[in-house]
Amino acid sequence: MSLTTLISSDYDRSARLKPALLVSLPFALAIVSIFSDISEMHLLIGIVTYFGLTALIAQLGRDEGKRLEPWLFEHWGGKPTTQILRHRNSYLDINTKARYHRTLSSLLPNLPMPSDTTEKNNPTAADAVYESCAQYLRERTRDKRDFPLVHAENVNYGFRRNLWGMKKAGIVISICSLIATLLVTYLRSESGMPYSLPATASLISAWMLVWWLLRIKPSWVRVTAFAYAERLIATCDTFPSSNSTKSSIITSAN
Numbered sequence: 001m002s003l004t005t006l007i008s009s010d011y012d013r014s015a016r017l018k019p020a021l022l023v024s025l026p027f028a029l030a031i032v033s034i035f036s037d038i039s040e041m042h043l044l045i046g047i048v049t050y051f052g053l054t055a056l057i058a059q060l061g062r063d064e065g066k067r068l069e070p071w072l073f074e075h076w077g078g079k080p081t082t083q084i085l086r087h088r089n090s091y092l093d094i095n096t097k098a099r100y101h102r103t104l105s106s107l108l109p110n111l112p113m114p115s116d117t118t119e120k121n122n123p124t125a126a127d128a129v130y131e132s133c134a135q136y137l138r139e140r141t142r143d144k145r146d147f148p149l150v151h152a153e154n155v156n157y158g159f160r161r162n163l164w165g166m167k168k169a170g171i172v173i174s175i176c177s178l179i180a181t182l183l184v185t186y187l188r189s190e191s192g193m194p195y196s197l198p199a200t201a202s203l204i205s206a207w208m209l210v211w212w213l214l215r216i217k218p219s220w221v222r223v224t225a226f227a228y229a230e231r232l233i234a235t236c237d238t239f240p241s242s243n244s245t246k247s248s249i250i251t252s253a254n
Contacts, residue, residue: 019061019163023170026177026205065158065165072161072218072225080222080229081134082127087116091226092233103236104133134232141235150235153228160221167216174209178202 073079083089085100092100105113111133114126144151163170181202188195 019159019166022163022208023061023166023173026174026201026208030177030180030201030205060169061162061166063165065162068165069161072221075218076222076225078127079131079134080226081137081232082130084226084229084233085130085133086123086126087114087119091230100233100236103239104136107236107239108133108136134229137232137235140239141232147235147238150228150231153224153231157221157224157228160224164216164218164221167212170212170216171209174205174212178205178209181205 077083078086084091085097085104087097101113104111111129113133114122114129119126141147141150181198184198185195185202188198
């Protein structure tokens, strides 16, 4: 897949390409610092290689993020959308949750919403209903022009999930780039050549390594996952219930 195809949508640019750019940043800095004093052709080859690798990493990162997503959900105690709709979950206040349940019951009359007691007696069956409701809302909100906030939070979640999925690659690339740039810095300082560029690249690679190790964690992904789930469920307030639709028809007829 070409880079042009990869960045064909806002989601691809923000949730897939940007994580890949961050992962490969130390690699790009290493190439530039190593080849900065030789012919432009070598530098051009390095840049082309960099962007080709970026496109590949973006696809691999997306695949790895999706592959590890079930582990995230299990680690968190279920899908965020499912958790938010549970009676026993306190993420939403009771009144707001009850309003969403009523709307979903009206929108999906053939899918009875579990009561608090039903959920306690059979939590697995209740979760299946909540997941079906979430899937319904996802299909109803795919148009980003009508639901820009849902789209924005989905992009934020995809960005962090895919970045976390590429954590191992990011650590390996940062370590390799750090070693390479430190070596170039040392060799240039010994030979009397300018070494500010590889030294700067070394500092950035070291900072990226620390960032990967300390910041990119499931808890960092969880924040945006629940923000997206909350925004998705909140779209219940934008859909007319079947009862309100019937009332409108009766009023119009009268």
